[in-house]
Each structure stands twice: as C-alpha cells, then as structure tokens.
Amino acid sequence: MNFPRLPLCAIAATLFAGSAAQAQVDLTGMWGQLMHSDAPDRGAGPDYGDYTGLPLSAAGLLRAETWSDQKWTVPEHQCEPHPIDYAPWGPAGMRVWSDVDHPTQRMTALHQTFQWMITHRVIYLDGRPHPSQYAPHTWMGFSTGKWIGDKLVVNTTHIKEGWTRRNGPARSEKGKLTEYWMRHDNVLTITSITEDPVYLTEPVVRSMNWQLDPGYQHGPYPCSARVEIERPQGFVAHFLPGQNNLIGEFRKNLGVPIEAAQGGAESLYPEYEQKLKEMIKAGKK
C-alpha cells in the first residue's frame, strides 16, 4: 500500500508540533492559595521590628527601622497593592488565563490577577525584549517567560519600589524577580527569587503553593482613597534614626536578640540556628 508523501509529512509535522507543545503544562484556571508556611507573616502580617531571615543590607536595615505604618493614613499611599515580588506571598488567590495565537495555536502570553487589590499582570511568551531604562515601572513589572521542559521561567524587571515584608523592609526599583512555575497534578508551585542591589545583600527566595479551585472568584476592586486623619500638606510618616520605640517590642516579647531580629544574610542559613541558640543562652539582647 502506497501512502501519498505530502499528507504523511503533514501528519508528521502535526504530531511533532503537538508533542513540542505538550511540554508546556496548562497553568490556567482559578487557584486557591495554600498558606501553609509563615501564615502569621502572610496573613495578619509581621510585627514591627521583625526582620528575621531577611538578607538586609545596612541601607535596608535603616530603611526598615525608620519606616512608620502611619504611611497608610496618607491618601496617596492607601491604594498601593503588593508589588509582584510580594503579591503571591500575601493574600493571593489567583486567576490565570492565556492568550493564544489562533493560526499557530501558540501561547503568546499568560495573564494573572491576584486577590489583593485585583492587580493584573501579563507574562509575555512571544520573545519580546524588555523595555528601555526610560520606560515606566509598574507594580506588576514587565515579565517575559520561557518554557524549560514543563517549567515556566519568568523574568521580571521595571517593578515599582516595593517591599519584601509588610513592616518596612524595602525593595528598590533596581530590583528584579525570577520565578519558576511548576504544576504537579492540581497543585501549582511558584518559587520566586527577588534580587535588589540596594536593600538586599543576597536574594530573597520563597516557595508558594496553590490548589486548583474552579469555584474560586475574586471580589471586586476594593480601594477608594480618602482622608482618614487630617495631616499637613506634604506629611511623610517616618521615624528619625534611633527613635522608633516600636521595633523593640517584638524582640522583648519573643526573647529574640537584636542581632537576629535585624536579619542579615547569615541568618538565612541552617548554621545560624546554633548561633542563635548560643546567643540566647548567653543572654544576648
């Protein structure tokens, strides 16, 4: 039996194309957050002065220790969402959907909205370059993704200045984010790596999980800024260096030595546990 050559080639091409596409996992859907680890930090939020486990630079520590939550009383600051490097860590049910180029059936972009402040992010998969140094920065930044096997690797630049924790530690606009998206059955894991030459001496690395939740829906956009406390024009909330008496409470309440509360790269590693025990045993404050 002779098969016509052209249709055979066409079938083969279709099969290969299909198998190439199959390396990509479907990441779309409604995803419910699994906030197993660090729930107090991610939910209610951290205490003043708790910078444990953050690789803060000297500049990062000063910025954190002079930060004041009175910032949120200023209308211009009230509707700030979490920046993309923090957003998946905070309250973050997710909707993910895709753009597909119809003729080629290639996925050209992923879209993502987060539960908190309904921020909308686009991850471009079409190979476009990142914008110039003169382009605006946004909360979600500019993201491009690339498949490595069934993992999606996402690089994000042009992020507005934000924070690595909700009690003052900042991430500058020079920071950048790398993410690895991995799906196992109905669980989605995103491992994120935040780098910042200004406020961090080493990257902040986090892993976060979601479960496919078809019934999940975001609420409507919640924020409307208004004057809650009358302030003089130009009011900027901050503590002068050395005058923030709130940062000591966390240390006192939990018996954490100052050095440990201030974080630092050394505190990221397992060996630090022993050092911490020795500091506490020695009665260090």
Add this chain to the structure above:
Amino acid sequence: MKMKTVLKGKGAVASAVVLTLLAVAAAAVQAAQPARRGQAAPPAATPPLELVTEHVRGNIYMIGGNGGNVTVQIGNEGVLIVDSGFAQNAQALLAEIRKLSKEKIDYIVNTHYHPDHTGGNAIIAPTGQYVGGVGIGVAPRAAIWAHENVLTRVSTTTGSGKEPLIPAQGWPIETYFTATQELVFNGEPIQMIHMPNAHTDGDSVIFFRRADVIATGDLFNTTMYPYIDAAADGHINGYIDALNRIIDLAIPAENEEGGTLIISGHGRIADEYDLLVYRDAITIIRDRIADMISKGMTLEQVQAARPTLDYDGIYGATSGFWTTTQFVAAVYNNLKQAN
C-alpha cells in the same frame, strides 16, 4: 513604543571626537564662570550618544539620552518641545524629533535655565516657525517660552570672555512672571506653572491637560538627588514644596498607578507613586538633617552620620557634577541659613 538613535561607524567616531571637544570646551567655559556660594556648576556637558524615544500617551513622547529629558508634543498645528538638551547633540535630537513629525517646530518651552535643558535652543529654534512670529524682515523661528528668571539666567554675561550662558539665539524671549502661563496648541490646553525657589528660581512644570502628562524638568529625577542650585536661589524647602504641588496636580488611576504621567528631568517616565517615593525620600533626609542641626551638629558631623545612607543606592553619587556629599552640604546650608 521605543525608538533608538545610536551614532555608529566612522561618523560616530568623528562625531564622538567633535562632541568630546565641544564638551571639554563647554566645560571650560563653565569652569571659567565664577562659582557662587560654593555651589556646583550646572551640569557640565558630557553627552551620551544614544537617544531613546518613548511614547508617553496620545500625542506626547519623551526623548531621553541628551542631557535632560525632552518632551515632544505633536499634532496638526506643529510640534512643541519641552527643553532642548545639550547643544552638542541638538542635531541628533532634531533628527529624532523629525521621526515623530515632519511638521514645523512652533514652540520650545524651557523648564529652567541649565544648559542640559536649554543648550539646544539656539540650534533648534531657527529651524522652526512660530506662526505669530512671521513678519517682514523677521526670520521664521520657534518661539521659546520660560519663566522670566530663565531669561535673566541664560542672558547674564559671566566668565572671562563675558559670554552669556547660551547664545542669544536660544534665549526665551516669551516669558511670564506670574504664577502660571497658559497656552493652547494642537488643540490641547497647556499650563506652565512656576515653582519658586526650588531647583532654581525659574522652574516651571508643564502640564498637558488633555494628555494628562506633566513635564517636571529637574524638580523630579528618578536617578539622582535634587540638585539644589543655591547660586540661582534654589532651596530644599522650595524643592519639597514643588514636589508636593506636583503630587496635588497628579491624579492616579486604580492601584495608585498610571493616571497622570510624569516626565522627569532625568530618568524614566513615572506616575504619582514614583513622585511619592521621591518626595518621601527627600523629605525624610531633610528632616534628618534638620534634626541633626537642632542638636548642634556641624556639617562634617552630619556628613559622617550619613543621613542619606538608605537612599544612596538609588540616588547617590560619589563622582560627577552632583555628589551625595554636595547634596547633603546644600541641604545643611539651606537649613542652617533658615535657622
């Protein structure tokens, strides 16, 4: 949208040599001018060779890479630009503007007097044509607008050769002395708003009301600490007042993002949040230095205490025309005089 102009090949080498010589000459002219009250000279000409055009919104574009950022408004009536960059790169800037519009350039609006914002005036203005300026025996040229203190500054003769800061062809002879000046061009209301005693004594922000875009000149930079030109009556408190006024003008969209867009004097396109970040940083540093002065600390002690430590990685500099040390000294001297 982004477009780049990069000078390449032998022409680029020749241009670079010429530009370098011009830069040295310009620096020499500036160096010959007497430094007043120990202040740094206005930005010396060290022009980069890469121009980048970014679409901002509607008919507004920003061209970066030629000293100060240049705002370009295009339309059926012609072209209006805010600031004109260094003189040395004016031809390249003109070519970049021509990619956006072939229409005549009617207006140049200067945000302040420094040569990285006014240097191109004398080269670009004669290539344009302000419709109201046409008359018998009058060569067509673009009209140049600015606060009247800009005219005073650029036309003042200084230095051993008694030459003005920029040639007379580039002087803004359409000036205003009131709080604001209005203009309608390409169907768009445009406000020039004077911000007194901030970066200099002649600062204007230019508000494009239909596009909802504000060009701030050097009253906002995303890459450096405020240059307080005390010799031109700039002052840290006036600078912070100006930032607060611009924040009042800007209205953000959802999530404190977008809405009114801001074209900074140096650096990138921004919005109100970015202004807040800058305003907060500069206010915090001012407050810290004021607190140190109230404790009787000398300038040397203040410098040693590093009141800018947490912002130096973003805005600081240890070399160049405006270092962190100079910024701290300027703020200290401003506040000390007020005491």
